[in-house]
Amino acid sequence: MSCPFGKSMRVDSNTCPNDYTNGTNEINMAEHHPGLLYGEYLQLDKVLNSQLLLSNVNGHTVHDEHLFIIIHQAYELWFRQIIYDLDLVRTIFNNDENDETKMLEVQKRMNRIVMILKLLVDQVIILETMTPLDFMDFRQYLSPASGFQSLQFRLIENKLGLKQDQRVRYNQSNYVKVFGHDPKALEQLEASEEEPSLCTLIQRWLERTPGLEADGFNFWNQYKEITSRLLKEQLSEAENCEDSVYRAHLLSEYNKRKEQFDSIFDQNFHESLVQRGERRFSHKALQGAIMITFYRDEPRFHQPYLLLSTLMDIDSLITKWRYNHVMLVQRMIGSQQLGTGGSSGYHYLRSTLSDRYKVFIDLFNLSTFILPRNHIPPLTEDMKSRLSNRDFKGSSVSDTEVSQLERSVEVSL
Numbered sequence: 527m528s529c530p531f532g533k534s535m536r537v538d539s540n541t542c543p544n545d546y547t548n549g550t551n552e553i554n555m556a557e558h559h560p561g562l563l564y565g566e567y568l569q570l571d572k573v574l575n576s577q578l579l580l581s582n583v584n585g586h587t588v589h590d591e592h593l594f595i596i597i598h599q600a601y602e603l604w605f606r607q608i609i610y611d612l613d614l615v616r617t618i619f620n621n622d623e624n625d626e627t628k629m630l631e632v633q634k635r636m637n638r639i640v641m642i643l644k645l646l647v648d649q650v651i652i653l654e655t656m657t658p659l660d661f662m663d664f665r666q667y668l669s670p671a672s673g674f675q676s677l678q679f680r681l682i683e684n685k686l687g688l689k690q691d692q693r694v695r696y697n698q699s700n701y702v703k704v705f706g707h708d709p710k711a712l713e714q715l716e717a718s719e720e721e722p723s724l725c726t727l728i729q730r731w732l733e734r735t736p737g738l739e740a741d742g743f744n745f746w747n748q749y750k751e752i753t754s755r756l757l758k759e760q761l762s763e764a765e766n767c768e769d770s771v772y773r774a775h776l777l778s779e780y781n782k783r784k785e786q787f788d789s790i791f792d793q794n795f796h797e798s799l800v801q802r803g804e805r806r807f808s809h810k811a812l813q814g815a816i817m818i819t820f821y822r823d824e825p826r827f828h829q830p831y832l833l834l835s836t837l838m839d840i841d842s843l844i845t846k847w848r849y850n851h852v853m854l855v856q857r858m859i860g861s862q863q864l865g866t867g868g869s870s871g872y873h874y875l876r877s878t879l880s881d882r883y884k885v886f887i888d889l890f891n892l893s894t895f896i897l898p899r900n901h902i903p904p905l906t907e908d909m910k911s912r913l914s915n916r917d918f919k920g921s922s923v924s925d926t927e928v929s930q931l932e933r934s935v936e937v938s939l
């Protein structure tokens with residue numbers, strides 16, 4: 527395929543009546559077409575004239591400050607694209623009904639966000655080509671500018687669903703404070719905190735998972751019954767063990783397992799974990815996620831299952847970015863210097879590596895509750911038909927598209 531900006535076009539001199547081509551068989555479209563040129567369309571005069579080096583003293587600059595600016599600008603451009611795609615996905619999900627014809631669109635956008643994040647994780651190493659000594663040559667000019675003031679980074683966190691009380695306090699105050707001078711930024715931050723986040727919308731969608739209805743297949747009840755039988759078997763095996771030391775070990779294993787399952791079957795227990803910030807999903811959303819995980823081989827659950835994996839990829843890649851950034855910071859300024867934004871620097875950033883910052887932590891923890899395949903409640907004929915593409919009139923997603931997507935997700939990970 528030719529470049530969309532290619533302004534020259536091959537012509538066949540035998541069929542072209544006028545000779546615009548100077549005998550080269552090419553015409554210069556820039557001279558004949560009224561549209562914008564490459565540089566105009568991309569506004570490169572603005573983009574490429576936005577690298578103002580602060581270390582410029584009497585015309586002499588610190589060479590590496592150029593890279594420092596370029597890399598931050600490249601990050602901000604990619605943040606912008608992430609927000610653009612994330613907003614579209616949130617709009618699609620902001621609906622009381624599941625429109626499964628849109629699932630391919632959702633997965634395409636989410637997959638793109640994953641690809642961009644992978645690039646952003648890797649991009650850190652380019653900045654590592656700058657040595658701490660080179661950085662020191664211009665660091666004094668940066669203060670009080672700091673990545674902590676990246677509005678788009680905060681918008682991404684909020685739009686994904688990171689809540690204020692999950693954040694580590696920065697200099698003993700709210701992260702919003704550094705935007706106090708900028709009413710437009712404050713407005714955007716406020717909106718991003720108030721609008722339903724991706725996490726909220728995903729929960730509403732999971733709550734509508736077909737098969738959860740108490741008067742239908744009632745997956746939760748069946749899962750509970752099977753689990754309770756398995757736990758009873760585990761208890762009786764432990765109690766019948768003749769070796770007293772091993773028996774104590776088995777009983778302790780049983781108690782742990784029982785408590786884990788109580789935490790999802792006992793709704794009050796679950797709510798108390800949500801209150802303590804250890805769980806984020808609603809009780810019903812958790813049920814939907816477990817159900818999709820168990821029956822992911824059924825055609826209508828292919829896309830939802832891929833989506834749940836993609837959400838974990840996003841959390842995992844942002845954590846990897848945080849980690850690479852912390853390592854970069856330690857390499858550049860060590861662990862004792864304050865950041866230019868006034869935080870404790872390395873120590874503050876390290877504290878953001880914890881699970882508190884994982885928006886979809888519940889999906890990671892689902893593995894605790896999976897059962898061996900032979901114990902998964904079998905689907906009824908009715909449920910099998912509900913979860914098959916054959917009987918699903920609204921879906922425009924073909925099996926080929928699903929398997930193509932699955933392949934592209936596998937290749938990307």
Ligand code: HEM
Binds near residue numbers: 653864868
């Ligand atoms: C030499 C390279 C870098 C150093 C030494 C550095 C240092 C720091 C420090 C010390 C902080 C904590 C806030 C403060 O007190 O300033 C911070 C936060 C931050 N930096 Fe960097 N940084 C570097 C490169 C980057 C790059 C390339 C990006 C890309 C956008 C970036 C984005 C951020 C963000 C988003 C935060 C806020 C993180 C949070 O609060 O969770 N930084 N940086």
